[in-house]
Amino acid sequence: MVHGTTYAFSVVSTVTSQVNLSLHLQSYTYTGLQLTTRKSHRTLFDLGMDSPAEHSYKVSVPPKKSLTEEFSEAAKEMFLADDPLRQYKDQSGSKKIWLALQYVFPILDWGRHYTVEKFKGDLIAGLTIASLSIPQDIGYSKLANLPPEIGLYSSFVPPLIYPLMGGSRDIAMGPVAVVSLLLGTLLQNEIDPKTNPLEYRRLAFTATFFAGVTQAALGFFRLGFIIEFLSHAAIIGFMAGAAITIALQQLKGFLGIKNFTTNTDIVSVMESIWRSAHHGWNWQTILISASFLSFLLVTKYIGKKNKKLFWISAIAPLISVIVSTLLVYMTRSDKHGVAVVKYIKKGINPPSASLIYFNGPFALKGLKIGVVAGLIGLTEAIAIGRTFAGMKEYQLDGNREMLALGTMNVVGSLTSCYITTGGFGRSAVNSMAGCKTAASNMILSIVVLLTLEFITPLFKYTPRAILSSIVIAAVIGLIDYKSAYSIWKVDKMDFLACLGAFFGVVFASVEYGLLIAVGISLVKIILQATRPKIALLGNLPRTTIYANFEQYPEVTAVPGVVIVRVDSAIYFSNSNYVKNSCNTDLINSATVVVDIDTSGIHALEELFRVLEKRQIQLILVNPGTTVIQKLHLAKFTDLIGEEKIFLTVRDAVKKFAPKEVDSV
Structure with missing residues (x-):
């Protein structure tokens, strides 16, 4: 908890960048030391990785793309980003056809050898x-x-x-x-x-x-990413539940029961056996x-x-x-x-x-x-x-x-x-x-x-009992308890998906177990998308690197500056959450931001106005190509002023806390 008025935020960057918001607001340290309030103060918004460069460079805005170019690039990214045939574009026509046929029919390749x-x-x-x-x-x-x-x-x-x-x-x-x-x-x-x-x-x-x-x-x-929505944890639970259900179904042949339930849930099966x-x-x-x-x-x-x-x-x-x-x-x-x-x-x-x-x-x-x-x-x-x-x-x-x-x-x-x-x-x-x-x-x-x-x-005299035994022996291997235990240790939310899929299959039916598995996986994605974390950063002693306090306890706060990183894209789904997080005296954590949409920009505008009323300046650091282009087109850069956009956290801190930079 930060005593006094403290704001933390983070926006968008490319994959190779981070998002940090530094508020020139307070003097503080994070772990083990009391946070104290100071007056004076500006807001720093970092969107990129720090660089040890001594020279300051201005963040440039890429040229505006036409509507056709935007749609073309989006289509290529979705359908052709991993297109293996791109490597054949420089080949002759006949060679290109032969290589394309080899791609579709690999036997034409390995069959020759x-x-x-x-x-x-x-x-x-x-x-x-x-x-x-x-x-x-x-x-x-x-x-x-x-x-x-x-x-x-x-x-x-x-x-x-x-x-x-x-x-x-x-x-x-x-x-x-x-x-x-x-x-x-x-x-x-x-x-x-x-x-x-x-x-x-x-x-x-x-x-x-x-x-x-x-x-x-x-x-x-090239839409294979769709199957990724069924997470590994959900698959582990689903397979284990299906294995038990299959084994239970085989009890009809295993015990020689003539009248057996057609339901697959464990309750119906056990009642039928009883x-x-x-x-x-x-x-x-x-x-x-x-x-x-x-x-x-x-x-x-x-x-x-x-x-x-x-x-x-x-x-x-x-x-x-x-x-x-x-x-x-x-x-x-x-x-x-x-x-x-x-x-x-x-x-x-x-x-x-x-x-x-x-x-x-x-x-x-x-x-x-x-x-x-x-x-x-x-x-x-x-x-x-x-x-x-x-x-x-x-x-x-x-x-x-x-x-x-x-x-x-x-x-x-x-x-x-x-x-x-x-x-x-x-x-x-x-x-x-x-x-x-x-x-x-x-x-x-x-x-x-x-x-x-x-x-x-x-096969006329083959007993059905032996087929049941073969199936039971085969499906036992689908119960991967070691992976389930590992999931429990690593990620409790993933384990919930695993458990939900398992119990859904065993106590309801295979299709309900599948729906539960997909449902829990989607809920996890939605929670991560709508509740991004925001990390509080400080300076690693004797370096120009600014790192997370939770990961590196040895980092120290820059007096008068609060640096926060949002590691998530700012979209309509989380823009209000990010904005509201910056209007409290709590400092939150999140994942790397790689993009921003109009809702995210609108949230930034609202945050800017709120901070302006409190005489706090909002400063951007190293926006990525997509981000700075959208902010420029939305005239957000004009709103805050281009002089408040920096390439690195070091440059921004050097501007507002020069003594701290000189001491490094």
Whole structure:
């Protein structure tokens, strides 16, 4: 608390500048010493970094831009700021076309350098992820309330498309648990999959089509920043909640329950389990489930402890399917209440373009479901792709990935597939198995093709219990408690988003959990935008640097001067808050200001008039290019006087407190 009349403020600058407002108002120190009031006094407004230069320079105003130039620059900043094709602008026409094609289809680049050694690595990796993916695909299709063959279809066509356009060497494509659960939950709210299976599949293909269109559009228009609104903390909570929900849903197959709730919240599931406890459980099913789940968890533990033995956990699901199928066939457990898969349609993907709803009420419903599920799938794939790209030190273009994923899902929707994306489990196995390029996805696709053509009849006696065990073992890895604890330590608001998403999924539904996650993330952004912090600055002894008291306790106050930095843009959303903060005897803190709008300028004008009545002068320091241009066009510089605009805090302090500068 500052005793007397004290004002602190900070405005706008470029990214390389800071914003400081110094009020030539009082003599003070900040930490540990009493603040005392002096009369005399001027206001200093610093908008930039201090410079040790001894010479004073005048802040210049850049030339005014035309309306066309402003809109053109804004469009380039939004759509082309990270355009990789800009590097080809000096190439010849034919060369430019070839390089552009290589950008859209990376296979044209890495395919020219493909070797036998790379093929060996991709072959081993493809066979390994196939052994993991095939059992998972059948289980995940059940999560989406779709026939098991559609899960296999979705690991045949999409993995053929992605290597043509995708840039990740490690990501493995196919159905994933979270998207399957989300899609199944949203679809069954519209159509009952049991009474209307054909219409349900049509809506699933429609949602997949619009999910692909959404993903491709985001990549084409370079709008990938939209998925960043779902924060990392929210994703951690959402994934953990979804993992628990998925595991609870698998209790139907795990315990052999015939009549099970269609709701996904934990209360409904536990009630359903309790009601069936006396007569609905099957002990043979429980024995199969528990035995193979233990086997899967043990192999997963071995794979984590010894990275060289990752293949044990990778082939464990396929081994479980084979062994459990043989056991059921030999003991005929299916005649004693053990539910089996019975029938998986043989043959490759049939065309499904005619099944998609392109008009009518179901088209709109498919669009809504597709957008939501597509964004979740996109978020998961981009996060996984960036993780492995960082580990192996290669670049991954997020917008190109979105275009590849979108194209993959559009083609998938036309060939009886549902939404596919990159799964972390299979991608991790793919990477550890030694994949060299995205061609490992093609090997996976070929194995799935052979499975569809020749092996599906052998799944007739596969117990559904083993599929439940495989899914439960797979989703346990989605619960990242270490990251949640780290979020708690670092940022409590982020942890609230994590917790909100988790409880929303577990106690309500997947879509409500998602809405809560996005909602809390947006609230955090709004609070940061409307409540900027303002930092009190002082001089570092024997330097010309002015730093934050909270960060550097050794800084000292300049007698008669109060220096404050607002580290945030001043827009309509926070202009009144900043202005009011400067009309109190409190000193606040904030983030770097990079821009100002008309509301911010109006707030500065009001602040200037209030301070003028109190005989306090407002002085600007180092406004950035955008800021000084707007202040000049608004004639605010004329209002305060150009002689009160300085390049550095040192220059301003030298003007109003020369003894302090001379003593440095």
